[in-house]
Amino acid sequence: MTPAQPKIRRALISVSNKSGLVEFASRLAKAGVVLLSTGGTAAALTEAGLIVTDVAEVTGLPEMMDGRVKTLHPKVHGALLYIRGNGEHEHQAQAHGIEAIDLLVVNLYPFEETMASGAGYDECIENIDIGGPAMIRAAAKNHASVTVVVDPDDYARVLDEMSACHGSTSLPFRTHLAAKAFARTAAYDSGISNYFAAKLQDAAPDWRAFGGRLGARLRYGENPHQTAAVYLTPERRPGIATAEQHQGKELSYNNLNDTDAAFELVAEFGDGAEPAVAIIKHANPCGVATGKSLKDAYLRALACDPQSAFGGIIAVNRAIDAEAAEEMTKIFTEVVIAPSASPEARAIFARKKNLRLLTTGTLPDPRAAGVLVRSIAGGLLVQSRDNSLVGDLELKVVSERAPTAAELADLKFAFTVAKHVKSNAIVYAKNGATVGIGAGQMSRVDSVRIAAWKAEEAGKAAGQTLALTQGAVVASDAFFPFADGLIAAADAGATAVIQPGGSVKDDEVIAAANARGLAMIFTGVRHFRH
Numbered sequence: 001m002t003p004a005q006p007k008i009r010r011a012l013i014s015v016s017n018k019s020g021l022v023e024f025a026s027r028l029a030k031a032g033v034v035l036l037s038t039g040g041t042a043a044a045l046t047e048a049g050l051i052v053t054d055v056a057e058v059t060g061l062p063e064m065m066d067g068r069v070k071t072l073h074p075k076v077h078g079a080l081l082y083i084r085g086n087g088e089h090e091h092q093a094q095a096h097g098i099e100a101i102d103l104l105v106v107n108l109y110p111f112e113e114t115m116a117s118g119a120g121y122d123e124c125i126e127n128i129d130i131g132g133p134a135m136i137r138a139a140a141k142n143h144a145s146v147t148v149v150v151d152p153d154d155y156a157r158v159l160d161e162m163s164a165c166h167g168s169t170s171l172p173f174r175t176h177l178a179a180k181a182f183a184r185t186a187a188y189d190s191g192i193s194n195y196f197a198a199k200l201q202d203a204a205p206d207w208r209a210f211g212g213r214l215g216a217r218l219r220y221g222e223n224p225h226q227t228a229a230v231y232l233t234p235e236r237r238p239g240i241a242t243a244e245q246h247q248g249k250e251l252s253y254n255n256l257n258d259t260d261a262a263f264e265l266v267a268e269f270g271d272g273a274e275p276a277v278a279i280i281k282h283a284n285p286c287g288v289a290t291g292k293s294l295k296d297a298y299l300r301a302l303a304c305d306p307q308s309a310f311g312g313i314i315a316v317n318r319a320i321d322a323e324a325a326e327e328m329t330k331i332f333t334e335v336v337i338a339p340s341a342s343p344e345a346r347a348i349f350a351r352k353k354n355l356r357l358l359t360t361g362t363l364p365d366p367r368a369a370g371v372l373v374r375s376i377a378g379g380l381l382v383q384s385r386d387n388s389l390v391g392d393l394e395l396k397v398v399s400e401r402a403p404t405a406a407e408l409a410d411l412k413f414a415f416t417v418a419k420h421v422k423s424n425a426i427v428y429a430k431n432g433a434t435v436g437i438g439a440g441q442m443s444r445v446d447s448v449r450i451a452a453w454k455a456e457e458a459g460k461a462a463g464q465t466l467a468l469t470q471g472a473v474v475a476s477d478a479f480f481p482f483a484d485g486l487i488a489a490a491d492a493g494a495t496a497v498i499q500p501g502g503s504v505k506d507d508e509v510i511a512a513a514n515a516r517g518l519a520m521i522f523t524g525v526r527h528f529r530h
Helices: 021-030 039-047 055-059 074-081 087-095 111-116 121-126 131-141 152-164 171-199 253-267 294-304 322-328 343-349 405-418 444-461 483-491 506-515
Strands: 010-015 034-037 103-107 147-149 213-218 228-232 244-247 276-281 284-290 312-316 333-338 356-359 371-376 379-384 426-430 433-438 473-476 496-499 519-522
Touching: 010 021, 010 039, 010 074, 010 131, 021 034, 021 039, 021 152, 034 039, 034 055, 055 074, 074 087, 074 131, 103 131, 111 121, 111 171, 131 147, 131 171, 147 152, 147 171, 152 171, 228 253, 244 343, 253 276, 253 284, 253 312, 253 333, 276 294, 284 294, 284 405, 294 312, 294 322, 294 433, 294 444, 322 343, 405 426, 405 433, 405 473, 405 496, 405 519, 426 444, 426 483, 433 444, 444 473, 444 483, 483 506, 506 519
Parallel strands: 010 034, 010 103, 103 147, 312 333, 333 356, 473 496, 496 519
Antiparallel strands: 213 228, 244 356, 276 284, 276 312, 284 433, 371 379, 426 433, 426 473
16 A cells, blocks of 8 residues: 655755756745755755755765765655655665755756757766766665655646645545656667667667657647657657747647658758749658749649648748748648748738648758658658758669660759659659649559649649640659559650669660660669658
């Protein structure tokens, strides 16, 4: 049977993040709680006029080794761990002069922030907390008697709980805080272990941990009967997780997933290049284009598949101006994401109350290394981010005819887009804009035909008499296993092809390209996306 926790009489406070510290400690002191502290925390509390007992007075030992050793002592850990009401524990505590610590308030050295800042190796290592996690775990294990606080956001809740429980806290409350404490140290250690894995370039360490802090509870997951939340990791990659939302209702699970896909795609075009726009629906692009202006790029992207673009996500690679915003608000759009938006553009978007406008400050680096994680039954699939860019590849002309300069530019554009289309992926492009996209088919030739059919439908809607795929180039995310897919693309009017190559039927595919006068490039790199 768990004894009721007595009134909180002694609190040990040692925090890196001092937000709300003085007010919280002042309230504890007014409630008669004795304050123990260390280092900078003790100095801050003393400066605020509070009476603080330094932990060194309790342990009989000064802080040493540049503060690395200060709380690792039986008079601290014994005070946190001994079981109240256990006769033997009580006897040993009394025999060794160990006085109970009823409340532990600790937040950890800022390892995640130090790592994200790009600090050097030695500085990152120095910001690995040792004593803090040890105390947190001790207090959390003994939550039957000890209240543990790891988050300044919980200070007010602790004070309210103490008020309601006459200076104590309830077991359910302590259990909740203990669960949070263990999750915090787990996420902290995962960040450290993944830092070492990256430094060692170890793609598959024997043990792997991932963790994050709650960013938001979502209304539901992919479907209304599923629960969902978004968690923030130590990675400081510009994008949906770090974006500022200027307007509109809260983002859904699908909004977050689709917006991430859109922004990662448009980032491939960089912020110093010409304006680029990607329109995404269900994590697949339904139109991507570059242009002389954002408005031009948007209209060209929209023309690829205006029907699917309705209710989609728009991502751009530069600041949105009023002219582009005016066009983007002419159809229903769920989310617009950009590095920034002018005040005039923001005012235009504000007319559409349900549209979410997000700004990120900058674009993510498409070449940056990173880790992607996906759950499977009983485990996790972990892989490096696909950071291969077509501009960095050695392109090999394998056909009798080499592509023209205009075809080569479109081939690179199409292959960039194909990287972000669900496999099997086929992308037709012309003059820096997609004209047909085939995604997620079990057969590659079906993707070729669907992309051509989508282009035909878009052309009819726009009053075009000539198929949009006439004179276009085509990109495939993986090799053509047979010549039939390439032949279907040629029949649709494609003049040049870009694909990874590597099929046992490559010779047949090359022969089919030569027979139809197509230029063809092998990249040597595949871009499957499942």
